[in-house]
Amino acid sequence: MATTGADPQRIGRELDGAVVTVDPALPSAVREEVEEIIGRPVGAGAGPRVHVGPGLPRLAAGERLLWMHSTNAGVDALLRAHSPWPPEALLTRTVGRMGERIGQYVLAWALAELQAIPGFLRQQEARTWNRLPTELADGTLAVVFGTGSIGAGIGAALRRCGIRTVGVARTPRPAPGFDSVLALGDPTGPHGPSAELTAALGAARWVVDALPLTPGTADLFGPALFGAMAGATFFNVGRGATVRTEALAEALEQGRVAHAVLDVLPEEPAPPASPAWDLPRTTLTSHSAGPTTAADITADFRTAWQALRAGRLPALTVRTAAGY
Template sequence: MHLVAPAPGLLARARLLVAPEVGEPVLRELGRIAGRPVERAAGSVPDGPYVYVGASLPDGLRGGRLVWFHSVNAGTDALLGSGPWPPDALLTRTVGRMGERIAQYVLAWVLAECQAVPEFAAQHARAEWRRIPSELVAGQTALVHGTGRIGSAVAGLLRGCGIRTVGVARGPRAVPPPGFDRVIGADADTEELGAARWVVAALPLTGATEGYFGARRFAAVRGASFVNVGRGATVDLEALGAALRAGTVRRAVLDVLPAEPAAPDADCWRLPRTVITSHSAGITADEDVVTDFGACWDELRTGRVPALAVDVDRGY
């Protein structure tokens, strides 16, 4: 899909609508950036062109003259999966400092594992004194599936600790993005899965990535720990559970699940050596929404497609 920015003149006369979930402080900042009144969406099709800021696009607004939708979230799979996207409407997303937050989340779990934090916490609960040797991260390999903003941020922070970072993208890259030592294609990751100490999933959810981490990939793992900070439906939880029970996957940290929130009786809670963290690795802050909307607004005013624009055909 060829992304096209709406004409500056069209943007200039478009009404600015926000969803009910957008807080008053954000609403005021959006109005300041756009230099126009901000309206709460009524749920009916507005007269004339409009810009919408929110997490979802109500069915009642899909038939109007939507010029631009700015999502307050980084992931847009739920938004695009809820119905046909209005033709000619630009979609942008909020990333903010999410890459930084998620990278620190991944590093925290990597270091916690190497410093035996879970084992020491369990020993403390038992009032047990026993030395546990630590493990150094430097020189080990992290295989990061997804080389976009979030994957690159994760790789960059891990690389700063001396970890070898290998990215997995749709195809190999002659020049790796920042943070990666090298990037391989998704169809050539078997060898690196076997060599990795950590496998990090930072993939968007698309038709090509649904169930991406299944029995075949987990069978290629040789003792790596698995961390998912992308989308829950990219992982076959049954295949992950089988790999954990077989010992090919050492541990799992899952910030995302195929169905959220997980019910107390859901099978995922019973996965061995697994921690679930309730989609909390990269919570979007109000300042992220304001900053990224402002950056997109400035680019659109000059007729440029924003860097945060989403290809609705690809889903990212």
């Protein structure tokens, strides 16, 4: 789990003299809470830099970055902008209650579809009264790619409504929120998805992409994975660049994907010319599935600060070589 060169005991010893800064664009509540956590004003000290924010601060000549706590859960853009990452600097991220919130988002859209809410809204606009067919959630199958804290939150939310959950992970092992976990394998390779994953996707009512963007997940959802689906509704609440838009368009046209709900896209904000706007039976929600609050940022920073003071690596440490 450790980031190469980021020694938690060394970092913990240096915290007392570190200069802690907070991005000025963040709410004042974040700065105030960080000052309470560290026991001094932000900006005080003469040692290496600790920074809380969405991006790296400008460092003075000779200044050393000790630790950055990202206010985002996804750090792929940050790592691309600062490649290679300083090997001795620790990077942590903010997750907060994002798994719970994204789980509620996925469940809300799934239940809306099962209860034919879009159809009833159209009927109301047309002043038409017809009973529309609805479905029960109980017993349907969701396949969730990504079994970390966000994937686990999605799985837990769906299971509460009786939806069976299968997780997909690079290294399969039992995970909270899932009835079982399958190996991701190499679905874009010459042999395609494994027989187990192909069978799960073929039986799935819901397929959820909750993956981070790494070299191994870029363009992962293409013809092979979409081709194994048989009318599932596809959610992307991970990263836009994990999905090939043209492959999703083809799967929607063929009916392999019945509907799509996309909270993230390869290019954000999506320009008017983005092909995503033209996808049939698709809803775009403008990266709103898992809002991060000031309390989330400071709670995760506090937990990481306390771990480092105890000489431990924080649970939200980013493995910079892996990208998450």
